[in-house]
Amino acid sequence: MAEAESEPRIYGFTRASCAILTHVSCASFTVLITVLSRPGTSWFSWHPFFMTLAFSLFMTEAILLFSPHGSPVKKLSRKAKVRVHWALQALCVCCALLGLAAIAYNKHLHGKPHFTSWHGLLGLATVCAAGLQALGALPLLYHALAKGWSLAKLKRYHAASGLLTHLLGSASLLLGVGSVWFTTSVGERVWYLAAFCPALSAFVIMSQVTNAYMAKKRLQS
Numbered sequence: 311m312a313e314a315e316s317e318p319r320i321y322g323f324t325r326a327s328c329a330i331l332t333h334v335s336c337a338s339f340t341v342l343i344t345v346l347s348r349p350g351t352s353w354f355s356w357h358p359f360f361m362t363l364a365f366s367l368f369m370t371e372a373i374l375l376f377s378p379h380g381s382p383v384k385k386l387s388r389k390a391k392v393r394v395h396w397a398l399q400a401l402c403v404c405c406a407l408l409g410l411a412a413i414a415y416n417k418h419l420h421g422k423p424h425f426t427s428w429h430g431l432l433g434l435a436t437v438c439a440a441g442l443q444a445l446g447a448l449p450l451l452y453h454a455l456a457k458g459w460s461l462a463k464l465k466r467y468h469a470a471s472g473l474l475t476h477l478l479g480s481a482s483l484l485l486g487v488g489s490v491w492f493t494t495s496v497g498e499r500v501w502y503l504a505a506f507c508p509a510l511s512a513f514v515i516m517s518q519v520t521n522a523y524m525a526k527k528r529l530q531s
């Protein structure tokens with residue numbers, strides 16, 4: 311009996327620790343990339359800066375704020391959380407577009423071909439997915455835009471496609487960490503620590519969203 315009661319506490323503690331570690335690692339990753347890229351020193355420098363700000367900071371924090379274990383705005387009402395969520399996601403999409411424009415213009419200036427690496431191709435897919443995801447979220451605010459769709463169904467699809475978009479963002483960040491620019495900028499230990507950040511955030515967000523979905527399903531059945 312005592313064991314059964316202590317189990318959820320251990321789960322809760324582990325989830326809260328993982329969420330706190332994710333906040334710290336996403337912020338540290340953003341600071342590290344900003345320091346290394348020194349935004350403003352070249353057109354290229356804006357690319358890692360804006361992309362990390364968009365996907366490591368804004369998108370991850372926008373989803374983590376719904377976490378029952380590690381939300382920094384736990385006390386806010388659901389309505390206020392949703393408002394902060396869409397504001398952060400709108401910032402994410404703006405930064406992603408600026409980051410894409412910076413690298414595309416930099417390549418154009420140097421006469422280099424576009425979208426030739428796995429990172430470039432997946433990165434392009436990620437920016438498109440983030441834009442579509444934000445547009446697809448509009449019926450959650452203005453339900454009249456999706457007649458015939460229940461709000462519950464829209465939310466379920468939004469959460470599932472949002473999870474996929476976050477996974478794409480984490481994979482693009484990871485491939486960016488594998489780029490020649492980054493691997494030649496840092497030592498081996500820092501490289502492993504940097505690669506750990508998007509991997510951890512992908513894992514924690516996946517666990518948060520799938521748990522929320524399963525809890526809702528359990529309530530419905």
Ligand code: HEM
Binds near residue numbers: 413427428429437478
């Ligand atoms: C989710 C975040 C990111 C996305 C969506 C993204 C997207 C892209 C895209 C679409 C390109 C190709 C542009 C073109 O060919 O015109 C590119 C190139 C590049 N990115 Fe990123 N990027 C991201 C994060 C990063 C990070 C964090 C770094 C560095 C640590 C980085 C380093 C580079 C480099 C060096 C190139 C030029 C070489 C190549 O095309 O592979 N990127 N990125």
Ligand code: HEM
Binds near residue numbers: 396400
């Ligand atoms: C790239 C952009 C976006 C991504 C990746 C994304 C992702 C997500 C994810 C994964 C969740 C589920 C969180 C959880 O249940 O733990 C969620 C919830 C939600 N999102 Fe977004 N979102 C984005 C943009 C937006 C925008 C622009 C809006 C509003 C116009 C919005 C409105 C909502 C709402 C209302 C919920 C709560 C749904 C519920 O009550 O279950 N999202 N989002």
